[in-house]
Amino acid sequence: MSYSTQLSTYIDSWLSTFIESADQSCDKPILDWDQMPTPPTSEITRSPKRPRYQDAQEEETPRPRAQSRYDCVRDDVFKDQTPTGPSFRFALPTRPFSNAPSLPPSSSASGTSRSSSPVKRSTLGLLSKPIHFVAIKRSYLPKYIHKTYDAIFSIVNNVGFIPSAVRQRLEDNDEDVLDQWFFNGEGEDLLKEFTELKEIQAEAVAVQVEEASEGTWNLEVHGPLLKLAFKPFSRLRRKLLTHASISKPFIPSTSESSYYPTTKTKMIDWGISISPPETTAEHIRRMINSLPVSQRSINQTIYGPVRNTPIAIPIEIKIASGSLEEARGQLGLWIAAWYTRMNALKSCNEGMIAMPMIIVIEHEWKLLFAVDRGESIVSATI
Known part of the structure; x- marks a missing residue:
């Protein structure tokens, strides 16, 4: 089985661990992250001084906080606000990605500096x-x-x-x-x-x-x-x-x-x-x-x-x-x-x-x- 097929199958299995409705339990078994396929070694090289724009955006994306179990947290039904999404907030599984697919060196993201608001x-x-x-x-x-x-x-x-x-x-x-x-x-x-x-x-x-x-x-x-x-x-x-x-x-x-x-x-x-x-x-x-x-x-x-x-x-x-x-x-x-x-x-x-x-x-x-x-x-x- 090719790497792309393995990775696709693994991602489908990972997604199935999420809660699909409000009535589902949070006790679903944790997926074995150690079985995640490893991608082939990339031969593409690129200077680390020239990060891709996409990498820089990904670096700015907040990462999920660690949890001991899945979070099933209901929105406060008494809070007077316009709904901005589903009535449940989902958190990623907590098992560390000990054998996660490693990105090729050319995809390493670098931090981006942000300028603050001008002094008024x-x-x-x-x-x-x-x-x-x-x-x-x-x-x-x-x-x-x-x-x-x-x-x-x-x-x-x-x-x-x-x-x-x-x-x-x-x-x-x-x-x-x-x-x-x-x-x-x-x-x-x-x-x-x-x-x-x-x-x-x-x-x-x-x-x-x-x-x-x-x-x-x-x-x-x-x-x-x-x-x-x-x-x-x-x-x-x-x-x-x-x-x-x-x-x-x-x-x-x-x-x-x-x-x-x-x-x-x-x-x-x-x-x-x-x-x-x-x-x-x-x-x-x-x-x-x-x-x-x-x-x-x-x-x-x-x-x-x-x-x-x-x-x-x-x-x-x-x-x-x-x-x-x-x-x-x-x-x-x-x-x-x-x-x-x-x-x-x-x-x-x-x-x-x-x-x-x-x-x-x-x-x-x-x-x-x-x-x-x-x-x-x-x-x-x-």
């Missing part, structure tokens, strides 16, 4: 120190940052943000220009930088037309742009943080009786980190190495690439289908965790510095400043 903006109001997003006002910012704010305000309003060295190239490309856009700046380095920016711009247009994923935007557009932007600053580096989660001790607390989900596969996309001088770096290493494992980082995450280098600017990326509210929620929770971490490191009650943040939705960049207002954190958007 309303979540930030539940924090013990809530975060509020507001329109920018100069008075919201500390005085030491006013000069920086004024320079940024001019750029946002298209005043003096392009070096004069590239004006001719813009005009040669039939670009419309205004005198107020340019500042005095000459040199071959500026022309080279302009060429690189045009290449990144062309790539950005391409991935937008292709409706590419967020990962593609990070790889082809935002990563190269950030690298170019911080090239003149040797101590600043862009770090991809899509795998950096908030360490448990620094998850921000909520007000009494409030709750929000703390498990996220990703909080932010990029971070601009600062490489401190060697003496400072050594001091940081000594300090964090004396802490418990879950706290061994200068930041709120123990992700290796940023364990010893402070993150100065967190950046959250979204594609066109992404939500600005979701981006604010993720960035806000990240900042709240940063405040928690910094408070744990401080030895005095001095106030926190204003923290710059960036939200990017395809070609549009938004600059924000998180400012400690005592009872809350205000995130002002420029």
Whole structure:
């Protein structure tokens, strides 16, 4: 008898052990699982790194709980609900599959990760120190940052943000220009930088037309742009943080009786980190190495690439289908965790510095400043 015939016969026998009606007893003899036929060895091989879609679905299917006998459990006849199935719930027989048909190696299922629900903006109001997003006002910012704010305000309003060295190239490309856009700046380095920016711009247009994923935007557009932007600053580096989660001790607390989900596969996309001088770096290493494992980082995450280098600017990326509210929620929770971490490191009650943040939705960049207002954190958007 072929294996397929044996297996079919065995399955029919197994199915016959189930209760066929409400009047049947649960004392039916247990089928001898040791007689189950073994399938022939499969010669098909496949990389375990490429699980089939069906296998992944099967992995997510809840498995039946073990029972000592068949379960014949009647639904509660007094429960006021619309029936969703038969009036009996059946459980599989309890005998272990000691000699069950073994699947070929190519069918081995692998676990699939599940992303949790996005952090909502309303979540930030539940924090013990809530975060509020507001329109920018100069008075919201500390005085030491006013000069920086004024320079940024001019750029946002298209005043003096392009070096004069590239004006001719813009005009040669039939670009419309205004005198107020340019500042005095000459040199071959500026022309080279302009060429690189045009290449990144062309790539950005391409991935937008292709409706590419967020990962593609990070790889082809935002990563190269950030690298170019911080090239003149040797101590600043862009770090991809899509795998950096908030360490448990620094998850921000909520007000009494409030709750929000703390498990996220990703909080932010990029971070601009600062490489401190060697003496400072050594001091940081000594300090964090004396802490418990879950706290061994200068930041709120123990992700290796940023364990010893402070993150100065967190950046959250979204594609066109992404939500600005979701981006604010993720960035806000990240900042709240940063405040928690910094408070744990401080030895005095001095106030926190204003923290710059960036939200990017395809070609549009938004600059924000998180400012400690005592009872809350205000995130002002420029």
